Amino acid sequence: MADASGLINLSLPSDIITVKIISKCGFTSLPSLLELDCILNIDYYEITNPKNIEKGFLAFLDKTEGQLNSNSLLSQMQGFLTSQSKLITATSLLYLDSIYFIVPFRNSSLLGLYKFNIQEVLENSLDKYTQYISNLQSCQEVLRNTFRNFSSNIQIVNNTTKDLFSKCESIAKQCKKKTKHLQTFKRKIRNLYNDFSVLEKNFQQFECLQCKSNSKDVIFLPCGHVVLCTKCLKEDYKIVVDFPVIENTFKCLSCGKYVEQTLKCTINKH
Structure with missing residues (x-):
């Protein structure tokens, strides 16, 4: 088994799945497009018996990036x-004499792709051909409805x-x-x-100590200093402005006299 890289498209009724070929058997050429036909029980044909199916192995299919x-x-499939x-069975317009099988590979996330000659699968039996065609017709509708619903949900x-x-964009704006x-x-x-700081600094020279x-x-x-406001003079020192200080015990807070x-005076602040 030789490593190989490539892509293959699986065509559904309303969509196309692009999958990655991570390994394939020898130098077998693979179609670039497979039409998915129908879902079958794995024991529906004798050819899908584990002993027989291995000889038809073509490649492993895996998810693609982005x-x-x-x-x-x-993943749903x-x-x-x-x-x-x-x-799932599939056909290719390039190989109309063959039937492809897509089978889950044991417990891994990979899908195995297998190929058999249609005569080998159906053994030239009219009943098997009739059953195969009937199964294709009925299962096509199942596939169509399944992936139509999926497309609707998407x-x-x-x-x-x-x-x-759109809402996030509006909120961001x-x-x-x-x-x-x-x-x-x-x-x-x-x-x-900044203006307040300037005002506060200017006011400091006029504020009551x-x-x-x-x-x-x-x-x-008689010292002529201006250090207090009328309210503080009256409430804190019990002295009424514009009157002589009767008890000569009050000293100036600036010079101590x-x-x-x-x-009462008014200081020009300009």
């Missing part, structure tokens, strides 16, 4: 034939996938727009933060 539909159909102990999956892809908006908002927030939130608006006499009087 052909999802073909591989899926081939393999699973069906294995579970039902069946085989179409449903394709439509669903297309719809989901929306996300792209939202991302741009977020980037714009980030820039605005960054600019506002006590509460750090109000503007200082009280001038101490005693404050004799306080005056």
Whole structure:
């Protein structure tokens, strides 16, 4: 048995499966296209007996790379034939005097391709020819319906996938727009933060040393320093602005001198 690489097409009523030839017997030439005819019980013909079928071996068939539909159909065919102990017959327009058999190969994922002369299979028996033709006609419809349903399911999956892809594409566009908006908002927030930092820095020279939130608006006499706001002076030191300090114990927070009087003032921030 010599290694060989190549492809062969298996024609169905509504589809074509492309399979890979991974090994073949000697230098036997193989047709590039086989018409699948019908499904038969593996013991339907005496020629398919394990002792007889080995002499008709041609090649092993396997999945191809990157052909999802073909591989899926081939897997379904393999699973069906294995579970039902069946085989498929096929014919070639180039070899009309021969019948091809596609049989699951033991417990592997491979399919075996076998070839026999039609006379060897049917033994010139009119009854066998009649039965063979009748079987072809009835099983063609089974094959047609099976793969029509499969094609319909494939179409449903394709439509669903297309719809989901369209939705994903729409969501991706929306996300792209939202991302741009977020980037714009980030820039605005960054600019506002920078402006706020400048304002905060400028305000520090005018803020009350006590509460750090109000503007200082009280001038101490006689030193002339401005360090507190009216609210802090009244609530924290119990001193009313614009009146003399009766108990001369309050000291300026800046220079430490005693404050004799306080005056309300307004600082120009420009």
